[in-house]
Amino acid sequence: MTDTHTTKTPLTLLGLGAMGTALARTWLAAGHPLTVWNRTAAKAAALAPEGALVAAEAAGAVAGNDLIVLCLLDDKSVEATLDGVDLTGKDLVNLTTGTPAEGRARAAWAEARGARFVDAGIMGTPSMIGAPETGGYVFYSGSRALFDTHRVTLEVPAGARFVGEDPGHAALHDVALLSAMYGLFAGISHAYALIEGEDIAPASLSPLLSEWLGAMGFFVGNAAERLTSRDFTSGVESNLAMQVAASATLLTTAAEQGVSAELITPYLDLMRERLAADPAAHAGEDTTGALTLLRRGAA
Template structure:
């Protein structure tokens, strides 16, 4: 096997294998190569590996060959089924398998058990970055990791090369759970912003003029994140409430009537307004004076 360790490096950098060269995988690969890590790559479409070969990567002919090359194996494929398909037949005994493929908490836990049965340590990852943020520390991108703490500690330096590394527990599903929780919050935020811009469509209000006001207001409302965490922990939804559920539900009619008047669908905000209304209707005397955080408890099935 070819020795790809840099000859002039005082401390040889950890060699690793990367399976998957989509946009994210390619960004990861280039960052590790630029840092001097010996890298073996494999991709189902071999042509995508040609440019990386020119940059110093060793291109394996098969996933099994790529896995055999190094102890640390990183997987960044389309989905969990692709991971199983690519690694089918590869000898994982003694390997440290890091799965950066987007998946669910249940898939992370199942894949951890699958890897353990094949003799490998396993860590699942949730990438909180776009490809352009990889290798750019100033971008703020990072990756959640969960599963084997020993694996994470052993390879932390290498894992932190592309983006910050945050270990969130030995439950293999927790990286994906953190990932999806943050992305879900982002989705709701984007929904509200989209509704706001839709309201001014056709009015003499330029989106660029509303933009700084939106940013400022949303920043000021950031207190809700910590407030919700404290109330969900204490289960106290009534102490120190400034704008209670009854008031919020009454005020929601203005939001809906304005949307109707502006010819804008309320589909992006209606689910949250409906949730608050259901919480209040269930027991007005008990819930009317609560903070709106109490409505969150109704989402658990």
């Protein structure tokens, strides 16, 4: 069935953790006929009063609809849940968190069983599902035909962004953004640790941090341009040599404040390594060139 604005596509949802339950309630509220299954049956039964059809077995849930959404614990759970289940003619949408390699392998596994497949990465928390104002969305990759067929339904819980027919690219986008997030969290945590014990309230530092990090947001686009052109020197204002020299102040201050520098030293060490490899060639660069060292052993 092809989605339209007047037709509510029926679907099956396997997995009712916090995220799965949020997805289920959003589809039900939008009027989609929904079959649910969960290993712990009570979680599925709780959705029956809201209109969900509860399946006793995963195989029965899959048999009931053409569109099957998976929101399970991990890739092994997907394997175990669908072991022996007839997938012929089914459209599988895998919202289970996984790696790019798992997405590619699961796509081949699904296609060998006669199913179309897209992998996905959810950029949001359960509270962001069904709340478009929060900015949550989902990356999808794999079968473009599947995505186009069901896009309207997939966009009910959160925005849908298709990032290519390589089934591993949704997970790769997901992990790339989450990795950047944790790096940001590390720097923020270090900043707050520095003022612990001082007559500086965290609440007074908070707006300054937000303002400064926002001002430094240009680095995202700037780094992309430099990695594409491989030009790390044009238009540089704060060069690598200067930043390496200045990093000593960060480390000394941390020591004076009794704060471990473990959250920031990996990046500072990478900058020093880049400079030391060829000072004449790299001193005038910005810091983007340092990240090329991360692909250790890459072809």
